[in-house]
Amino acid sequence: MKKCSFGHGVTTGFIALFCATLAICWGVNERKLIKRKAKFFQQNGGLMLKQQLCSQRGSSENTKIFTVEELRKATNNFHQSRIVGEGGYGTVYKGELADKTEVAIKKSKVGAQSQTSQFINELVVLMQINHMNVVKVLGCCLETEVPLLVYEFIPNGTLFSHIHSKGQAMLSPLSWELRLKIAAETAEALAYLHVDITPPIIHRDVKTMNILLDENDTAKVSDFGISRLIPQDKDGLTTMVQGTLGYLDPEYFHSSQLTEKSDVYSFGVVLAELLTGRKALSFDMPEGDKCLSKFLISSLNDHRLHHIVDSAILNHENMETIKEVAIIAKRCLEVKGEDRPGMKEVAKELARLTNIMVKKQTWEKVDFVSGETQNLLGESSAPHCLDIESGSSACITAGYNSMQSQMLMPYDDAR
Numbered sequence: 001m002k003k004c005s006f007g008h009g010v011t012t013g014f015i016a017l018f019c020a021t022l023a024i025c026w027g028v029n030e031r032k033l034i035k036r037k038a039k040f041f042q043q044n045g046g047l048m049l050k051q052q053l054c055s056q057r058g059s060s061e062n063t064k065i066f067t068v069e070e071l072r073k074a075t076n077n078f079h080q081s082r083i084v085g086e087g088g089y090g091t092v093y094k095g096e097l098a099d100k101t102e103v104a105i106k107k108s109k110v111g112a113q114s115q116t117s118q119f120i121n122e123l124v125v126l127m128q129i130n131h132m133n134v135v136k137v138l139g140c141c142l143e144t145e146v147p148l149l150v151y152e153f154i155p156n157g158t159l160f161s162h163i164h165s166k167g168q169a170m171l172s173p174l175s176w177e178l179r180l181k182i183a184a185e186t187a188e189a190l191a192y193l194h195v196d197i198t199p200p201i202i203h204r205d206v207k208t209m210n211i212l213l214d215e216n217d218t219a220k221v222s223d224f225g226i227s228r229l230i231p232q233d234k235d236g237l238t239t240m241v242q243g244t245l246g247y248l249d250p251e252y253f254h255s256s257q258l259t260e261k262s263d264v265y266s267f268g269v270v271l272a273e274l275l276t277g278r279k280a281l282s283f284d285m286p287e288g289d290k291c292l293s294k295f296l297i298s299s300l301n302d303h304r305l306h307h308i309v310d311s312a313i314l315n316h317e318n319m320e321t322i323k324e325v326a327i328i329a330k331r332c333l334e335v336k337g338e339d340r341p342g343m344k345e346v347a348k349e350l351a352r353l354t355n356i357m358v359k360k361q362t363w364e365k366v367d368f369v370s371g372e373t374q375n376l377l378g379e380s381s382a383p384h385c386l387d388i389e390s391g392s393s394a395c396i397t398a399g400y401n402s403m404q405s406q407m408l409m410p411y412d413d414a415r
């Protein structure tokens with residue numbers, strides 16, 4: 001009897017001890033985990049970020065600091081099947097938050113320390129921005145070893161994939177009207193970054209890979225990974241030339257002197273890509289034609305524009321606006337930054353051309369319905385005498401001048 005109760009007591013004791021140990025271990029583990037999260041949060045600049053959020057009341061309202069659990073749930077624990085893209089700086093996952101919002105979650109590559117500051121930098125820059133044609137940042141998570149950025153999800157893919165995936169069943173070639181609209185919207189976004197916000201922002205990596213299309217084919221400029229605020233000390237000298245080959249401003253490449261005009265150059269390459277359907281660098285071309293910017297300019301100088309325009313968009317109706325856009329592209333690609341137009345001017349020109357196309361389409365529909373055959377644009381007001389070499393668009397501007405004021409209206413909403 002005695003022995004038995006003793007044995008019972010020992011067993012109970014052991015069980016209690018075991019449970020206690022387990023609880024302690026679990027507690028320690030949990031504390032460790034919490035500590036780890038807190039450590040990462042601090043390492044990743046969480047406090048700096050919180051301060052910034054507090055001081056910028058306006059943007060903190062729509063920016064959120066997410067927990068890891070939230071983002072794990074959103075991405076099925078960062079499952080492989082959720083990966084939508086891989087860039088130079090990391091991996092992009094598609095996720096769905098508890099409230100059904102679709103998000104793109106950007107995870108920096110593990111290891112390189114310098115990328116942490118790049119991430120925080122991207123975040124702080126993006127939080128200031130609220131523009132229809134710029135990808136919105138919804139928040140971030142700093143509790144992981146590498147910080148995560150949460151963006152609105154842009155469903156229709158990159159402009160690059162739409163231009164260069166010809167022949168693939170999924171994508172039909174973009175119409176000239178749509179290319180022009182996308183160009184105008186991208187220019188709007190860049191003009192906003194350069195002129196409308198203080199201090200101005202240079203994107204630094206303008207390329208078709210970084211222009212996303214939403215469900216309504218609205219252009220959204222993304223990837224501010226290497227954008228930084230223009231240094232206030234005016235000299236603009238930066239330690240490292242960053243950007244993508246084929247889009248890189250040659251002047252910036254040689255001088256490391258960064259200005260808004262570097263974005264203008266890269267945007268010129270984007271225009272060239274939209275016009276020709278060719279990549280910024282084509283390794284299968286002969287030596288002199290590898291670089292699209294050079295190829296476009298030499299073709300323009302040799303009066304061969306219609307030979308190099310993407311056959312998917314080349315037709316009689318489009319030719320006038322195609323020529324005008326080619327002239328804009330050429331000006332953007334000037335060797336000297338000071339000879340390039342500002343982004344505001346480019347945006348205005350492209351908005352005007354977009355509206356001409358839209359108007360033209362509407363008139364063609366009206367003509368069709370009413371049975372009228374008269375061409376409202378009038379042959380006389382659509383000049384054939386374009387002098388591409390002079391780089392002047394005065395001839396065409398005069399022809400369309402009267403329509404301008406009303407046509408620019410819709411674009412005022414975007415600002």
Ligand SMILES: Nc1ncnc2c1ncn2[C@@H]1O[C@H](COP(=O)(O)OP(=O)(O)OP(=O)(O)O)[C@@H](O)[C@H]1O
Pocket residue numbers: 084085086087088089090091092104106135151152153154155157158205209210212222223225
């Ligand atoms: N907000 C988003 N919505 C939907 N897809 C996105 C979003 N952001 C990025 N992606 C996808 O993820 C891919 C990688 O994007 P990311 O910006 O990281 O790299 P990148 O632009 O290709 O390269 P780099 O970072 O070197 O400039 C993109 O090409 C795009 O397909």
Ligand SMILES: *[C@@H]1O[C@H](CO)[C@@H](O)[C@H](O)[C@H]1NC(C)=O
Pocket residue numbers: 156162171213214215216217
């Ligand atoms: C974008 O998505 C919408 C809706 O899914 C589709 O109708 C449209 O054709 C797509 N645009 C492009 C350029 O693929």
Ligand SMILES: *[C@@H]1O[C@H](CO)[C@@H](O)[C@H](O)[C@H]1NC(C)=O
Pocket residue numbers: 214215216
């Ligand atoms: C796309 O257009 C429709 C109809 O105009 C609008 O209701 C919807 O909000 C738009 N989607 C986006 C993402 O802007």
